[in-house]
Amino acid sequence: MISGAEIMVKCLQEEGVSVLFGYPGAVICPFFDELTHTDIKAVLVRQEQNAAHCASGYARALSTVGVCVATSGPGALNMITGIATAYMDSIPLVCITGQVRSDVLGRDVFQEADITGACESFVKHSYLVKDTADLPRVFKEAFHIASTGRPGPVLIDVPVDVQTGTVGEFVYPEKVNIIGYKPSVHGHPMQIKRALDMISQSKRPIICAGGGVLSSGAKPKFREFVDKTGIPVVSTMMGIGIMPTNDPRYVGMLGSHGMKAANVSVHNADLVILCGARVGDRAVASPDQVVEHANVIHIDIDPAEIGKNMKTSIPIVGDMKNVLSQMLKSVDYTTPDEWKQQIAKWKDEYTVSVRKYDGYVEPKSFIAHLSEKLRPKAIMCADVGQNQIWCANNYRIRDGRFFTSGGMGTMGYSVPAAAGAKMARPDRDVIAVCGDGSFQMSLNELATIAQENLNVKIIVMRNTVLGMVHELQDLHYGSRYAVTELETIPDFVKLAQAYGIDSAMAYSNEEAEALAEKMMQSDKPFVLVCNVHPNTTSR
């Protein structure tokens, strides 16, 4: 006989899971107990939301499915924000929650919450397992659904009696057969031909690259396509890193907080090729204006994204890697020189404004400087707020990755995501950049970082305000700073030290650069606190 908990662990082993992030509780104990007989590493986080963020960082760093585990009720509920964050950014997660006994479900017993109901709109799919015998099929399907098509989180809610219940033997299904789930992966040849015809007639084409390029593992194919055609590229925030920042064909991030050159290029193009980008409102505020003068080719694995936010001339549904391979076979196009020169001119013309204050670190130039000190494949995790925009526009990415909470804009993402990324890729430099607001949303994870001795470098931009909203209040609310001033800020250096983590504070770029140098040489975690002037703007 084999117990449900043992089956759950065996399923994870079948899926090649070696690390998971979680927080225990009474009704998930059978599962955690079984883990002690395996070599699966369970990382104890300090709050369940961060288990999901850690798993997200881990999943992104390894292009695999991240796994997070929580108990029923409050544990599961805490995890929701993390799940929703992953859902908005299409990150593949399998989220396992314990549940109260199935015979008392719905009676509001201790720590009972209808988590599958609560998560309905934030998950790609969810299961409430009622029978131990269903576990192998459910796990097989969950990993399949999370990682194929448009990736996303899948929730498995397992009542404690399903974990303790037994069945005769464990058989892991070899194949998945879900009749309603067969994502199309190859672009329709006719649509590809039409798209190539449209490209060949374009004089001012531009590619808008989004997170879909990265999640399909299409970066090399994408760069090959750009090499072959010379079409200039803007990226969404989720698409940062598809092109190296210093590539002459890369214009920058577009959007309300992006580079002006990128927005001007899109608004002057006669053809916009959307690659794995969903045209979110922060990326393109007025899609109707764009389509007035431009044709749109939209390539995405999720048909529901095509035509949702922007009218499309040619839709191509398929996996980015396959579609680009199909296009590369017969593309024959060279971008006109005038258009390339025009874009180069805009890039020179519109630059980031930098203003220095005495006694403060100027964050934009510091981020640019720091980029050069990291190894090429570094993983940069930006939090949410001004720090995110400083990083997005000034971090000079080469062959590394840029992780942030793009769609949901969840403050506190960077520290746990960096911890997860470091678990996945101990060989890479992993940096988290956050503000004093966002840092305080997940600084409890310093304990996780210390416990696992994760060599994560955390940079806290301490500007004593909730900068992004503060800036909004300057622009639209007559500089009335309603509830955005962090009057009491703990001494972050002492705080980090209290967790046994080295830390120092910088009051100028010179100091920050010297500390960064030292920080990168150490093989231990480090918290570098930068004193930033509250009036420093995001762009």
Next chain:
Amino acid sequence: MKYTLSVLVENHPGVLSKVSGLFSRRAFNIDSLAVGITEDPDISRMTIVADGDEYIIEQLEKQLNKVIPVIKVRTYAQGEYISRELSLIKVSCPAKQRLDIMKIAELMDAKIVDVSVNTMTLQFADTLERFETLTDLLKPYGIREIVRTGTVAIEKDSTAARK
């Protein structure tokens, strides 16, 4: 404009909430939703009547397709389907009006399923238009209660089938 969608889903508990939740969270307006098991006991069919423009219906179709237990979504074009709705209508009916209401029922092909001293209950299965005609005819007598199943629809095989 009204659209009729036919949605095949896996017959599991929880599927209805996954589908119906979609309407509220994506802000779609639906007029009716009827669910029943098909000839295959593992599969149910939902017939949804929704109000909206082409963009909204396209989005609705695509979002429905994303729900994992949804197997197939079809939006029926005008004239290519037969739709019916079952309704039970309780009308005030003192003895002296009985004959009038029986006449209306006969005329409209409604069946009288219950009679009491003061009421009469009609069972009616037809299109929305004919339902409206029937209720218009009954209104003067005083409609006490109406219970409707929502529209169900099936694709036509012959062009001769009655609309």
